Amino acid sequence: MTETLSDSRLTPQPPHSIEAEQAVLGGLMLANDAFDGVAALVGEKDFFSLDHQLIFKTMHSLAVSDQPLDVITLSESLKESQSLDQIGGDSYLVELTRNTPSAANILAYAQIVLERATVRKLIAAANDIVEKSYNPLGWDSSKLLAEAEQRLMEVMEDRPKQGGFQHVTDLLRQAIDRIEELFNSDADITGLSTGFGDLDEMTSGWQQADLVIVAGRPSMGKTSFAMNMVEHAMLHQDQPVLVFSLEMPANQLIIRLLSSMGKIDQSKVRSGNLNPDDFTRLSGAAARLKDRPLFIDDTPGISPLELRNRIRQLAREHGTPAMVMVDYLQLMSASTPGDGRVQEISQISRELKIIAREFDCPLIALSQLSRNLEQRPNKRPINSDLRESGAIEQDADVVVFIYRDEIYNEDTPDKGMAEIIIGKQRNGPIGTTRLAFLGKYTRFENLARDYFSDAN
Structure with missing residues (x-):
């Protein structure tokens, strides 16, 4: 049945940009070397058009096989999967290359595709939460809120991860800047102070x-x-x-x-x-x-x-x-x-x-x-x-154990003292420092510097 205007207003199409999708696919046929950058941003399911999903999936298979991406290779691959007619035949592949404003802007077009896809996923998650809220099946509001948080987090985590390779020259520059910053600093530690001198000395905070x-x-x-x-x-x-x-x-x-x-x-x-x-x-x-x-x-x-x-x-x-x-x-x-x-x-x-x-x-x-x-x-x-x-x-980057001998040995000479044992430190030494424990105040404090010399 043909959809009426009133029907479309009641059920609007999810956000998408057919033009941006066409520009991405056509741009890839004109600039094959852009595929890795595009694939880092969008995947097959990020395209709204099912035909475009199929074309991008085929492009991915060709790229993995180190094959060129053009009208001929795509046409042959789609024929093999009996999908060429489904996407509109060779004429549509040619149309894609002609409708690309500029292959140089392909990442910008891919970003538009990604943004629309993210909004669609958000809408799907919201609709799912609405449906579950109307039909909770025994779920209380806390469970529904937790489910809503989980679905929204899934949408966020489905976006491309930040990062990637960094050239050694850039990393060296950052490392040297950091070393110079530490060298010129008056602080004795490089991190957040624990408040305990010996522990700071061992960990640098x-x-x-x-x-x-x-x-x-x-x-x-x-x-x-x-x-x-x-x-x-x-x-x-x-x-x-x-x-x-x-x-x-x-x-x-x-x-x-x-x-x-x-x-x-x-x-x-x-x-x-x-x-x-x-x-x-x-x-x-x-x-x-x-x-x-x-x-x-x-x-x-x-x-x-x-x-x-x-x-x-x-x-x-x-x-x-x-x-x-x-x-x-x-x-x-x-x-x-x-x-x-x-x-x-x-x-x-x-x-x-x-x-x-x-x-x-x-x-x-x-x-x-x-x-x-x-x-x-x-x-x-x-x-x-x-x-x-x-x-x-x-x-863990650091594992710290607290040990007080007086818990096990009433006659210990180390009453009121705690051992702070560094069992693991990814970027530093392991070992033990000692602190005073003031039980009635539930407080640890630095030991006097002459504690061990007096004890000996």
């Missing part, structure tokens, strides 16, 4: 785009250690510092932070049994904390997809984060369900690394350790103790 795993058995002080680094970053940076607290509510985390910063016994803060000196310390800590660029999200079970979206939204409003901290990795949900928890943890770890690179900031992710280490005489952690997935060690 947390580097941009690094995934840093901080792991330890329960009660070792993972959250305290990470929050001490958060404190240092937000007091010394104007960029946002983001905390995703999946285990502890935000208000409890702030109380712990105030206790740590003010050096007030945490049990007194929790009970409200404070003396005037405690109130003075509490007020001082609150004054230092107020208006600093610290943001805490305590959504339980957040997925990497949701985490990325929230970072992106905050970055638009407040700027690129200086650091992101996640407490802790095993409490996250997978963006898409996997075949078992090990696979899901691997997926989460990989996505966190991608997020660190996307926002070009260190991402600190806390992690549990396998309880199997409790069976060893020496309970200091090693990389293989990372729980549930070897992918965590593989994806």
Whole structure:
């Protein structure tokens, strides 16, 4: 049945540009060497016309076989697949070459094809969400929102990836500029300071785009250690510092932070049994904390997809984060369900690394350790103790373990001391530094420089 004007208004055709598609296909027949650049932008399904999809698919097969792309080779290939008549015969192939405004502008035409294809995918995703919203099949709004985020992210990730080969000359220039910048800098470290001198000396601070795993058995002080680094970053940076607290509510985390910063016994803060000196310390800590660029999200079970979206939204409003901290990795949900928890943890770890690179900031992710280490005489952690997935060690740029001997040995001479073990550092040494642990303040601090000389 012929479509009426009123029908077309009710169901408008998705966005497309037949002219741009024709210009791309005709341009490729006139400039074969442009194929790789075009193929990096668009694929067969990005063409709206089914005939154009078939022609581009045939071009791709010829290009892979190192065959020329012209009217004759395309015609022969389409004949072999009995598709020549379907696309309009030889006359249409000739018409394509004649309708190309300029083969020199072929990438611009391909960009138009890509933009229209992306909008069509967005429309399809939106229509799918609308359909599921009208027929939820038991899904609540949270599940629908998660599905909407996932579909939109798929559209975004389906676009061509940025990057590609860089010539060594350009890379050398960038490297030399960076080395000169470091040489002329007064700073002793090249990354984001942890606030702990010996650790900074060993790592040069947390580097941009690094995934840093901080792991330890329960009660070792993972959250305290990470929050001490958060404190240092937000007091010394104007960029946002983001905390995703999946285990502890935000208000409890702030109380712990105030206790740590003010050096007030945490049990007194929790009970409200404070003396005037405690109130003075509490007020001082609150004054230092107020208006600093610290943001805490305590959504339980957040997925990497949701985490990325929230970072992106905050970055638009407040700027690129200086650091992101996640407490802790095993409490996250997978963006898409996997075949078992090990696979899901691997997926989460990989996505966190991608997020660190996307926002070009260190991402600190806390992690549990396998309880199997409790069976060893020496309970200091090693990389293989990372729980549930070897992918965590593989994806991490730095792996940090916290070990406090007093947890296992009451008579240890190292009470009040923590070992910070660097189990992996992609671009630096591994080894151990030591910090003081002030348990009642849930706080780690640098040891006095003469600590070891006095001990010896």
